Amino acid sequence: xxxxxxxxxxxxxxxxxxxxxxxxxxxxxxxxxxxxxxxxxxxxxxxxxxxxxxxxxxxxxxxxxxxxxxxxxxxxxxxxxxxxxxxxxxxxxxxxxxxxxxxxxxxxxxxxxxxxxxxxxxxxxxxxxxxxxxxxxxxxxxxxxxxxxxxxxxxxxxxxxxxxxxxxxxxxxxxxxxxxxxxxxxxxxxxxxxxxxxxxxxxxxxxxxxxxxxxxxxxxxxxxxxxxxxxxxxxxxxxxxxxxxxxxxxxxxxxxxxxxxxxxxxxxx
Amino acid sequence: xxxxxxxxxxxxxxxxxxxxxxxxxxxxxxxxxxxxxxxxxxxxxxxxxxxxxxxxxxxxxxxxxxxxxxxxxxxxxxxxxxxxxxxxxxxxxxxxxxxxxxxxxxxxxxxxxxxxxxxxxxxxxxxxxxxxxxxxxxxxxxxxxxxxxxxxxxxxxxxxxxxxxxxxxxxxxxxxxxxxxxxxxxxxxxxxxxxxxxxxxxxxxxxxxxxxxxxxxxxxxxxxxxxxxxxxxxxxxxxxxxxxxxxxxxxxxxxxxxxxxxxxxxxxxxxxxxxxxxxxxxxxxxxxxxxxxxxxxxxxxxxxxxxxxxxxxxxxxxxxxxxxxxxxxxxxxxxxxxxxxxxxxxxxxxxxxxxxxxxxxxxxxxxxxxxxxxxxxxxxxxxxxxxxxxxxxxxxxxxxxxxxxxxxxxxxxxxxxxxxxxxxxxxxxxxxxxxxxxxxxxxxxxxxxxxxxxxxxxxxxxxxxxx
Numbered sequence: 001x002x003x004x005x006x007x008x009x010x011x012x013x014x015x016x017x018x019x020x021x022x023x024x025x026x027x028x029x030x031x032x033x034x035x036x037x038x039x040x041x042x043x044x045x046x047x048x049x050x051x052x053x054x055x056x057x058x059x060x061x062x063x064x065x066x067x068x069x070x071x072x073x074x075x076x077x078x079x080x081x082x083x084x085x086x087x088x089x090x091x092x093x094x095x096x097x098x099x100x101x102x103x104x105x106x107x108x109x110x111x112x113x114x115x116x117x118x119x120x121x122x123x124x125x126x127x128x129x130x131x132x133x134x135x136x137x138x139x140x141x142x143x144x145x146x147x148x149x150x151x152x153x154x155x156x157x158x159x160x161x162x163x164x165x166x167x168x169x170x171x172x173x174x175x176x177x178x179x180x181x182x183x184x185x186x187x188x189x190x191x192x193x194x195x196x197x198x199x200x201x202x203x204x205x206x207x208x209x210x211x212x213x214x215x216x217x218x219x220x221x222x223x224x225x226x227x228x229x230x231x232x233x234x235x236x237x238x239x240x241x242x243x244x245x246x247x248x249x250x251x252x253x254x255x256x257x258x259x260x261x262x263x264x265x266x267x268x269x
Numbered sequence: 270x271x272x273x274x275x276x277x278x279x280x281x282x283x284x285x286x287x288x289x290x291x292x293x294x295x296x297x298x299x300x301x302x303x304x305x306x307x308x309x310x311x312x313x314x315x316x317x318x319x320x321x322x323x324x325x326x327x328x329x330x331x332x333x334x335x336x337x338x339x340x341x342x343x344x345x346x347x348x349x350x351x352x353x354x355x356x357x358x359x360x361x362x363x364x365x366x367x368x369x370x371x372x373x374x375x376x377x378x379x380x381x382x383x384x385x386x387x388x389x390x391x392x393x394x395x396x397x398x399x400x401x402x403x404x405x406x407x408x409x410x411x412x413x414x415x416x417x418x419x420x421x422x423x424x425x426x427x428x429x430x431x432x433x434x435x436x437x438x439x440x441x442x443x444x445x446x447x448x449x450x451x452x453x454x455x456x457x458x459x460x461x462x463x464x465x466x467x468x469x470x471x472x473x474x475x476x477x478x479x480x481x482x483x484x485x486x487x488x489x490x491x492x493x494x495x496x497x498x499x500x501x502x503x504x505x506x507x508x509x510x511x512x513x514x515x516x517x518x519x520x521x522x523x524x525x526x527x528x529x530x531x532x533x534x535x536x537x538x539x540x541x542x543x544x545x546x547x548x549x550x551x552x553x554x555x556x557x558x559x560x561x562x563x564x565x566x567x568x569x570x571x572x573x574x575x576x577x578x579x580x581x582x583x584x585x586x587x588x589x590x591x592x593x594x595x596x597x598x599x600x601x602x603x604x605x606x607x608x609x610x611x612x613x614x615x616x617x618x619x620x621x622x623x624x625x626x627x628x629x630x631x632x633x634x635x636x637x638x639x640x641x642x643x644x645x646x647x648x649x650x651x652x653x654x655x656x657x658x659x660x661x662x663x664x665x666x667x668x669x670x671x672x673x674x675x676x677x678x679x680x681x682x683x684x685x686x687x688x689x690x691x692x693x694x695x696x697x698x699x700x701x702x703x704x705x706x707x708x709x710x711x712x713x714x715x716x717x718x719x720x721x722x723x724x725x726x727x728x729x730x731x732x733x734x735x736x
Contacts, residue, residue, distance in 0.1 A: 191320040269506060
């Protein structure tokens, strides 16, 4: 069996990802890493271990550093700086999502080690409640949002998947988060979101309710109060930071792209 | 229990594979349709709008419109045969009586049009997998899962009320697959889809085949929506940087081993479409299959929308929400879109040019992306051939399929047919090295995976898989 040959594939397709690929540079020499990682030790080594997503190295370097350095400094000047570099590498297209995940795992392991030394958990920036709609088992998007938020220093109450409306509403009343997220893949499960928003409004709660997932669109989410459309999981920390500074759901609907730093009002793949 | 394992290829030569023809055609008792019997059947799938699941009345009214609008368009443009697939919403599967009433309503409408126009038709009911691994009872009714009990009742209600065939997209192993997808952990992908997924398939499909056997309903088959389709969706397009396409393709090869289990339990086809493992399934089993591609743009982006049509027997739109377009409601519009493509394929068959069109479809996307390269029918056949060599062992066959897919992609890169980016190539080489380093002693591998992922994935409960 021999398939016919194609004279010139440029008239059929172009592999832009290959055409646009830059030169191979070791990750530590990239501008993203140089711009974020400190030069002083032990912070540089700690940050680079996070950049490389090496949990074992992070744990061993954190243990070494704890002999001479305060746990909070290790977190803020070392581990967090490494994660800043990872975020920049992801934004520039050098890193892919799994790189971010393994770096986040490594950083969280390092933070846990520091918290052990501190004897308490570190102060978080704010609290976010995350859930997947009732009847919906698809939780990969929610898990990514949870990971991005935790890596950025937020306290996340993860309610899991297939979560009844009342459970979500009660969690918001109890936890008083700055923000609620909901994800859904199916058209009929996402209809729980306006019901949740209505119950929160009835209870006098006016927090942003970020909704995302395969079946949702910006147009649909903006049909109910509190709702704004979340386009990509990695936007979550920037959105949380904006909410922490006082941005409400009405502004987020308009300024979303500005807040996350990229065009993001449309749906994804 | 599986009745057999695939240890030989149904197709001895990939060149014998072509759209509209399967070695083992499938006859549907109601409405006289045959799959893989020399013609390609267009399919339309439409999801109810948000809020329609609030009551049975609303859901019935929505399904009546979906079905009637599709049938009307079939009559209006002269579609000789078609399939309507209804993928259940949560409320439909969770309330078996609802599923029964809706199936009966849809069957009655189809019957009305078939009687009036003499067209051939099929009504596929895809029962939702509403089970949640971490909820009480987990994945099995015997452990106390009400969701699982409802699935079994719903399958029976659909059979009783006129479904042509029953399909599912089971979620077994998804909790581990998701972990693997987020961290590019090929072992977790292999364990989640290839091992746990296969065990869960055997559990669900043994039951589905048994229930269908009491009625005039065929046990259709599956696709790995929750696994391989997830990988493809996360991988996205050429400019995305969320997951390497090379490893997503390995996930698809692994999924073939898992999806074949439905046939090994007694399902007859056509299998479903969204994970794109279909060409491998057809090469191994000789059974007809549904595929989706360029007319599934309503549901997702795609880098192989033509290639994937090459050996289909049913041509589908994947899924679209019910709403109005300028050209009609979505069931009418998207049935027309898939039917016109099927008409092109059927014209090629009737003029003796099927293989010419097959090869044009294939070439269009063969070099666009490594996924399309691997799913071109000749390479899909190679993956199937590697799989059946270890056909009796669900771990080893999935591993062999992944390694063969890897080998095909490396060859394509070395021949400069599909040049890979550094990230794609590094990811591929790392995954292949990890796969090659894995033990070939299945019990040892399983024991290690169970221990590791029980620790790493809180939702993974070995008892859901009888482990």
